[in-house]
Amino acid sequence: MKDICVIGAGVAGLVAARYLQEKFCVTIYEASSSIGGIWLYNKHMTGVKHTPMYKNLRTNLPKQLMTFRDLPYDKGIPTFLTHGQVMDYLERYCQKFSISNLIEFDTPVISVKPDLSSDPVKMECLYN
Numbered sequence: 001m002k003d004i005c006v007i008g009a010g011v012a013g014l015v016a017a018r019y020l021q022e023k024f025c026v027t028i029y030e031a032s033s034s035i036g037g038i039w040l041y042n043k044h045m046t047g048v049k050h051t052p053m054y055k056n057l058r059t060n061l062p063k064q065l066m067t068f069r070d071l072p073y074d075k076g077i078p079t080f081l082t083h084g085q086v087m088d089y090l091e092r093y094c095q096k097f098s099i100s101n102l103i104e105f106d107t108p109v110i111s112v113k114p115d116l117s118s119d120p121v122k123m124e125c126l127y128n
Contacts, residue, residue, distance in 0.1 A: 018099055029104050064079070
């Protein structure tokens with residue numbers, strides 16, 4: 001099985017890893033200590049990255065448009081979600097599709113460059 005890396009454990013990274021793991025050995029490099037990408041909110045968060053989240057934020061899209069087809073949102077929650085509800089959903093997604101064990105937390109990617117000495121060309125991923 002070929003090795004593949006996904007950079008970031010935000011929504012796109014989690015979904016990419018979910019499908020890539022069916023045919024590849026996947027590692028997700030996440031700069032922070034949690035999944036979620038821009039949905040991660042912590043008023044005490046410092047360091048690696050900052051997100052546009054704030055305490056009372058709600059989505060501007062209804063949950064019906066933010067639902068993955070293979071994991072519905074709970075029916076009892078409101079149409080416009082808090083960042084905490086989105087994070088809970090992403091945690092459930094990770095659990096359902098065994099994604100959490102693929103993630104290397106606190107591992108910022110420094111650069112990605114092609115290794116032109118190989119055929120086919122491989123990518124070299126440098127991280128801390």
